[in-house]
Amino acid sequence: MTDRPDPVAVAPVHRLRDIQSSLPIALLRARGATAAKFKRHTDAVGLSQPQWRVMRALAAGAPLDVRSLAEQCVLLQPSVSRLLRSLEDRGLITTIDGADARRRLLALTPKGQAVFEHVAVVSEAVYRDLEVAYGRDQLETLIHMLTRLREVAEGLPDLPRVMPDLPPLPKDM
Secondary structure: OOOOOOHHHHOOOOOOOOHHHOHHHHHHHHHHHHHHHHHHHHHOOOOOHHHHHHHHHHHOOOOEEHHHHHHHHOOOHHHHHHHHHHHHHOOOEEEEOOOOOOOOEEEEOHHHHHHHHHHHHHHHHHHHHHHHHHOHHHHHHHHHHHHHHHHHHHHOOOOOOOOOOOOOOOOOO
């Protein structure tokens, strides 16, 4: 008799899908590959990708508060607050008076608008390259599908609806 555990007893009950088929990994890889195409021209003007997203959101229209910027740019509010200081120090954004003195409203300065317009030209060229290589309709469909996936995921509970039987954890955990 050996002291080796029974292979059937230690085999995983549920097989985890291959890492190449992992949705979070695939999304991270796609994000990394596409963001890299935009990074070069934001780096050229000294903007990080999060700073560019904030400037892009502000260029879209009305002044925004920190909470709205964080939501639109998919950033945490403390991160937005930190990067706003840098953009203000460079004269790219300004705080403006709003109806509610408790809410800090931000807008692009003329200098910020000029930087935005410069970067936007290259950004749109990158989008055109992606549309040509991937397909305009496919890219539009992908964006709609990702939006729907986000909506579905946000509507699901944190744990699986039906919790599977879990194998026991090692005793020293």
